[in-house]
Amino acid sequence: xxxxxxxxxxxxxxxxxxxxxxxxxxxxxxxxxxxxxxxxxxxxxxxxxxxxxxxxxxxxxxxxxxxxxxxxxxxxxxxxxxxxxxxxxxxxxxxxxxxxxxxxxxxxxxxxxxxxxxxxxxxxxxxxxxxxxxxxxxxxxxxxxxxxxxxxxxxxxxxxxxxxxxxxxxxxxxxxxxxxxxxxxxxxxxxxxxxxxxxxxxxxxxxxxxxxxxxxxxxxxxxxxxxxxxxxxxxxxxxxxxxxxxxxxxxxxxxxxxxxxxxxxxxxxxxxxxxxxxxxxxxxxxxxxxxxxxxxxxxxxxxxxxxxxxxxxxxxxxxxxxxxxxxxxxx
Numbered sequence: 001x002x003x004x005x006x007x008x009x010x011x012x013x014x015x016x017x018x019x020x021x022x023x024x025x026x027x028x029x030x031x032x033x034x035x036x037x038x039x040x041x042x043x044x045x046x047x048x049x050x051x052x053x054x055x056x057x058x059x060x061x062x063x064x065x066x067x068x069x070x071x072x073x074x075x076x077x078x079x080x081x082x083x084x085x086x087x088x089x090x091x092x093x094x095x096x097x098x099x100x101x102x103x104x105x106x107x108x109x110x111x112x113x114x115x116x117x118x119x120x121x122x123x124x125x126x127x128x129x130x131x132x133x134x135x136x137x138x139x140x141x142x143x144x145x146x147x148x149x150x151x152x153x154x155x156x157x158x159x160x161x162x163x164x165x166x167x168x169x170x171x172x173x174x175x176x177x178x179x180x181x182x183x184x185x186x187x188x189x190x191x192x193x194x195x196x197x198x199x200x201x202x203x204x205x206x207x208x209x210x211x212x213x214x215x216x217x218x219x220x221x222x223x224x225x226x227x228x229x230x231x232x233x234x235x236x237x238x239x240x241x242x243x244x245x246x247x248x249x250x251x252x253x254x255x256x257x258x259x260x261x262x263x264x265x266x267x268x269x270x271x272x273x274x275x276x277x278x279x280x281x282x283x284x285x286x287x288x289x290x291x292x293x294x295x296x297x298x299x300x301x302x303x304x305x306x307x308x309x310x311x312x313x314x315x316x317x318x319x320x321x322x323x324x325x326x327x328x329x330x331x
Contacts, residue, residue: 051075061085061094061102068092076100076130082107084135087114090122096129096152104135108161111135111154116143118175128152136161137169138189147179158190158216165229167191168216173200182206190216192224193246199232206239214247214276221276221302223248228265229255235264243272243279250275250299254283261285268292272327276302279312279327287319296327 048069054076058064062085064074070091078099084107087094094112102111111132116122125141126148132138138154141147154170161167168190171181175198186193186208193213196203205226214223225243228236228251243250250272253262262285272279272294279296282289296312312327 049073053077054081055079065089065092065094084109085112087112087125087127088116088122089125091124093126094128094130095126096131098129100129101131101133103133104157104159107134108136108159110137110140111157112139114139114141114144114147118143121145121177122147126150131155133157135159136167137172138186139170140172140174141176141179142172142174143176144179145177147176149179149181149184151183153185153187155185155187155189160190160216164191165195165197169193169195170210170213171195172197173203174198176200177202179203180206181208183208185209185211187211187213188215189213191222192227193243194226196226196228196230196233196236198230200230201232201235204237204239205241206237208241210241210243210246210250212245212247218247221248221304223276224252225250225272225275226252228253228262231255231260233262237266237268238270239266239268241270243270243275245274247276249277249281250279250296252281252283253286253289254281255285257284259285261287263288265289266292267294270294270296272296273298274301275299277304280325282318282320289320291320291322291325293324294326296325299327 050072052064052068052074054061054064060083061076061081062083065087068074070089073093076096078097080101080103082103082105104111112127114122114125122144124146128150131153133156135157136159138157139149157170158168170186170189170193172195193210210225213225217223223246225246226238251267253265255262277300279299280291312325312329
């Protein structure tokens with residue numbers, strides 16, 4: 001009995017040793033083959049995202065933008081960059097380190113222009129962290145969708161080159177859709193802080209600080225913190241912004257009388273104070289918009305008509321919804 005048991009144990013040990021050896025051989029083969037298998041994976045499955053650094057890899061921001069492919073990230077180090085930047089490639093991420101400034105000294109046009117076309121809009125571009133100053137317009141997004149303009153400081157863009165709607169503006173969205181403009185500091189631009197224009201739809205302006213814009217029009221007090229205008233500029237949201245001390249109106253929605261009206265705009269939970277004209281103005285062809293829960297006290301400091309003592313709005317409210325706002329009106 002003892003002899004048979006020992007024999008069986010030896011056979012079991014032999015089987016175990018053989019199995020272990022087989023496993024080790026298979027693992028060795030996998031270790032040998034895996035690098036080859038990885039190399040054989042089609043390149044379309046590999047990550048194509050590159051990081052381009054300015055000025056380490058490229059002397060200018062525009063050179064990096066021109067070299068980038070969709071999905072690439074461009075990191076811009078601190079420094080002063082005297083250039084116009086034009087982005088026509090979808091999917092780019094243009095990120096600035098603290099202290100990166102695009103300065104328009106001696107230049108015209110826009111500091112950063114995200115530009116598509118009617119046939120082929122630019123999509124999914126992000127611009128964040130820049131200081132932009134001394135241009136005709138600081139940051140412009142035109143013929144684009146799903147853009148993100150976040151955490152920039154845009155100020156002192158005071159060059160009046162073409163006309164009021166194309167000049168002296170901080171951030172301008174023109175025929176742009178489903179885009180997000182948030183947490184920017186937009187101040188002391190010559191005419192207006194921000195614009196939503198020319199058929200821009202379904203955009204959100206959220207949690208921006210919009211101060212003291214309209215520095216070129218202080219006599220007439222025609223400046224605007226946020227201007228919404230143009231045929232088809234509908235269904236946008238202006239939410240939770242701080243809009244202070246602008247040389248004119250805080251928020252203005254307006255189209256000429258008798259034209260197709262602006263509709264579907266939501267202006268909600270903004271703080272609008274110390275603007276020289278009314279906090280919120282709906283002018284002429286504007287209907288079916290929603291003005292909700294804004295604090296618009298302490299405006300209309302200029303005393304100009306038609307504001308008088310109106311701190312909330314200075315044109316007849318018309319066919320729009322006004323609810324739970326703080327402020328006074330002449331109507």
